[in-house]
Amino acid sequence: MALMNYAQAACMALAESMRADPRVVALGEDVGRGGIFGQYRGLQQEFGAARVIDTPISEATIVGAAVGMALTGLRPVVEMRVVDFALCAIDEIVNQAAKNRYMFGGQGRVPLVARLPIGIWSASAAQHSQSLEAWFAHIPGLVVLAPATPADNYALLAAAIQCGDPVIYMEHKELWSLEGEVPPQYTAALGKARLARAGTDVTLVTWSKLVRAALAAAEQAAEQGVSVEVIDLRSIWPWDRDMVLAAAGRTGRLLVAHEAVQAAGFGAEIAATVAEELGIPVRRVGAPRIPVGYARALEDVSRVSAQMLLQELVRFASSDGRSRSIA
């Protein structure tokens, strides 16, 4: 077991991938200096500036060029700093990377990984704080991943680089310094969720930074006699229907929580699927549909806390699940 933080785990995965496969290159703003979060630290020293490529602030061409690289034999890993900036490259992600293989009848493959960190980054306000995983899950052709732990940031990044499809890789901006054990030879399969805590009364599905809040809420709920099962989805598309349906079928109640705006968030897809398949009560918790504000008091309105999850879990477990009380 090795103890490392979330950024170091990603760095280790990328370094190992680059050592094993000369086709793997990394490109983006500031990657040569180690990336603004340290997630590329030491890579340019080891692999050189031709493979760890500092680019201009040209998001559209960073992704566009990565598509051209991927089509012609490389496996680029693209850094966008924050998902908010990737919106400058939305044509290149949605119309080019995602559609190339299909539109051209399978002539080419686009094995690129685009790192688009999500989440509220404290005091960074509206344009550096979004969680847009549902946008990309909506686009055929893309794989969407959201690791919650150092171990998964190591294993999922390695798997993403190998998978051959265009991958939207969504780290969380407030998890970089999170420490955890990364077991030797640890791997994670794309499309497979992780059972983070077993329970019998409510199944709580979440991902990314909220996994920690979910586990804290489950711990407190247990003290109140509510047994909560926590599933870390990890893979937003494809998502692990089998594990979620099996777990929700056992507990009879599903709560989905995410940091993204609740309206039209990916939780709605999971909740609808479970309701359709199992006919059991479902609930969602997400951010209100407002931009993230700067002042702490405003920012906190957008945050989903362990306390909010606890309240929802206890209320949900004690209800018959059919309707909320109007009071």
Add this chain to the structure above:
Amino acid sequence: MLASSFAATASPAEHLLSLYRTMARIRAFENAAEETSRGGVAVFGATTDTTALVRGPLHLSTGQEAVAAGVCANLERSDYLTSTHRGHGHTLAKGADATAMMCELFGRAGGTNKGKGGSMHIADFAVGMLGANGVVAAGIGIAVGAAHSVKIRGSRAIVACFFGDGAINRGPFLEGLNWAKIFDLPVLFVCEDNRYSATTATDAMTAGEGAAARARGIGLPAETVDGNDVHAVDAAARELAARIRAGGGPQFLHALTYRVKGHVSVDAAAYRDQGEVNSALEGDPLKLAGRRLAALGVSAERIAAVDAGARAEIETALAAARAAPSPGTAEAYADVQDTGAGRWH
């Protein structure tokens, strides 16, 4: 010295006849596509209930053939090319098979793209043609990426990046040219300037001195050429490609031509002056090359034989496309992605 081996060995007349043949094939292909699309294309906003064989938007490069023929004569099969929504000519000139292309326009299983792309997304990766693109300027980033990959992999290929005059007003033009320059990449940028951005004259929409001046502003050597004169395009492209192959970095060719047809085949282009169109037709690239061939002593019979050969090739392509089967509906689910394949809901 370089250019195509053909140019090095053939007489000027034979070389020009070869360029003429490429243009004649493109003209015949697009005439046939236009004919078989009649009734099958929606007039901006209007839907058609049709049995036409070529459906949807059809962007014709009629009158612009010299740019495709002249540039691609200086590319090897292993070189790469990115194109625009108006890409039939580039694709044929790069070496794609006319029958597979026509099958694609007909939406048939034997098409270059298995019937999934149609005219607007025509591509043939086997000859280095990395795709026509429905988004203006989107090929530029892909082209510089392919060139970056060439450099990293130590390949000797170069990349020809075609785009129109409208593309120079999009951000990827600035980003892509800057990228090619700072990384010193083997890209030949070709601005195929047909003077129209969809249905609006580009001139009124473009500040400054235009495409070549913008390229020079980013430090790229830029040449402007009569894009209807295939001899001139070929000579300029030969020089620029040779510079790139010699390690001279990205180069820029601004080819001035004219879009004879509307933006799409059903666009009558009534927004422009007929006198402008008539004078452009006088400068038709096939007519120009025909006159030059005659001056070089090539007989009218030989030129007519090339025209007939081109038409015969396209007739064969049409017959094959008519006979080809439609893709099965299972094809709709193929080549989406490997991870999660089978999960469509």
